Amino acid sequence: MLSEIFCQTKAVDTLTRAYDCGRIPHAYIFEGIDGIGKYTTALMWSKLLLCKSPAKNIAPSSPQRGFAATSCGKCPSCLAFEVDSHPDFHHIYKELLKLNSDANKRKRQALDLPVDVIRDFLVDKVQLKPSLSESKIFIVSEAEKLNTESQNLLLKTLEEPPNKSFIILLCTKLDNLLPTTKSRCQIVHFGPLDEEKIIEYLTEKDVNKQEAKFWARLTGGSIGQADLFSKLAPSFYGIKKELLDRFSKFQSADAVDFAQWLNSASSAPSESWQKLKGDTSKSDLTRQAKRAIVSILISAFTDAMKISFAGAEKMTNFDQPQQIKRLAERFGPEACAGIIELCYETVRFIDASVNEKLVFEHLLLNCADYDIIKIS
Numbered sequence: 001m002l003s004e005i006f007c008q009t010k011a012v013d014t015l016t017r018a019y020d021c022g023r024i025p026h027a028y029i030f031e032g033i034d035g036i037g038k039y040t041t042a043l044m045w046s047k048l049l050l051c052k053s054p055a056k057n058i059a060p061s062s063p064q065r066g067f068a069a070t071s072c073g074k075c076p077s078c079l080a081f082e083v084d085s086h087p088d089f090h091h092i093y094k095e096l097l098k099l100n101s102d103a104n105k106r107k108r109q110a111l112d113l114p115v116d117v118i119r120d121f122l123v124d125k126v127q128l129k130p131s132l133s134e135s136k137i138f139i140v141s142e143a144e145k146l147n148t149e150s151q152n153l154l155l156k157t158l159e160e161p162p163n164k165s166f167i168i169l170l171c172t173k174l175d176n177l178l179p180t181t182k183s184r185c186q187i188v189h190f191g192p193l194d195e196e197k198i199i200e201y202l203t204e205k206d207v208n209k210q211e212a213k214f215w216a217r218l219t220g221g222s223i224g225q226a227d228l229f230s231k232l233a234p235s236f237y238g239i240k241k242e243l244l245d246r247f248s249k250f251q252s253a254d255a256v257d258f259a260q261w262l263n264s265a266s267s268a269p270s271e272s273w274q275k276l277k278g279d280t281s282k283s284d285l286t287r288q289a290k291r292a293i294v295s296i297l298i299s300a301f302t303d304a305m306k307i308s309f310a311g312a313e314k315m316t317n318f319d320q321p322q323q324i325k326r327l328a329e330r331f332g333p334e335a336c337a338g339i340i341e342l343c344y345e346t347v348r349f350i351d352a353s354v355n356e357k358l359v360f361e362h363l364l365l366n367c368a369d370y371d372i373i374k375i376s
């Protein structure tokens with residue numbers, strides 16, 4: 001139910017208010033970092049919009065308003081929705097390219113949301129009448145990856161979706177969307193969650209408090225990502241601890257070996273990751289793991305820059321103060337800033353799928369180039 005969405009009262013309130021006064025925009029952008037409930041909210045919102053006899057329920061999220069509309073859970077629409085087979089509900093994501101009938105398209109790696117996917121799975125399908133409910137719903141995941149061609153194709157549909165359809169774009173980077181796309185949608189902001197809420201949630205699932213706190217900080221308040229990282233096997237937290245330990249002792253002669261270790265550390269959790277996120281391709285997951293490893297390095301060097309004035313408790317890597325201290329001593333603040341810049345460049349290489357096997361080697365050799373490394 002919408003009212004049960006974890007810690008997104010404001011966003012949910014915006015939606016239910018629109019519903020209650022019967023003025024529901026046909027195109028929404030749900031904006032915010034990954035893993036804070038955008039997709040879950042979009043699902044519950046879709047279920048309500050498709051429901052054939054919506055009910056009124058006490059809304060625990062906003063008791064001052066008393067009641068909020070909710071899906072009934074019993075009608076044919078709700079029942080179909082619950083078993084994931086509602087004919088009027090469509091989830092659009094970049095990996096759909098692989099389901100395309102054209103073999104040449106299937107071979108392509110889905111890095112962005114290509115126009116073929118938007119045409120075949122959204123623009124063409126929106127023309128068909130709904131078959132079970134009064135309207136149709138299209139949720140587009142990773143809308144920040146819609147390329148210009150895809151967005152231009154979408155414009156007309158966003159402006160006036162036929163057949164009482166609703167379109168929800170889930171987006172982590174609003175800047176990636178064209179002004180013409182944004183102006184046709186109502187934007188609902190989803191904020192990051194408080195550290196304490198995430199720690200409470202994870203420790204209830206038997207995650208160690210120290211680990212929970214680290215993931216809450218690293219992910220910047222993304223409960224979904226923190227939850228995912230804590231569930232990976234082999235332990236991703238174990239990998240992060242070894243990573244900082246190795247980096248704090250790393251010498252330039254070890255760069256190639258260390259890069260190999262980083263490559264295997266990023267592919268190790270992919271099997272368990274795939275079990276948790278079924279519809280994502282293995283290469284995409286390895287890329288995500290690499291990005292996560294680089295974000296750990298960014299957090300470590302950011303900590304190293306501020307350890308002298310902020311103290312260990314405020315750091316993301318509060319759990320490895322010795323390693324951060326060693327990094328701070330070996331690399332001065334300027335080198336730390338330079339390495340953080342290199343890390344961002346590495347993320348861009350990973351996103352663009354450039355030299356996938358060599359990205360870490362490139363990063364480490366460049367780190368070693370910071371001559372400021374004092375051999376102790």
Ligand SMILES: [Zn+2]
Nearest residue numbers: 051072075078
């Ligand atoms: Zn219903």
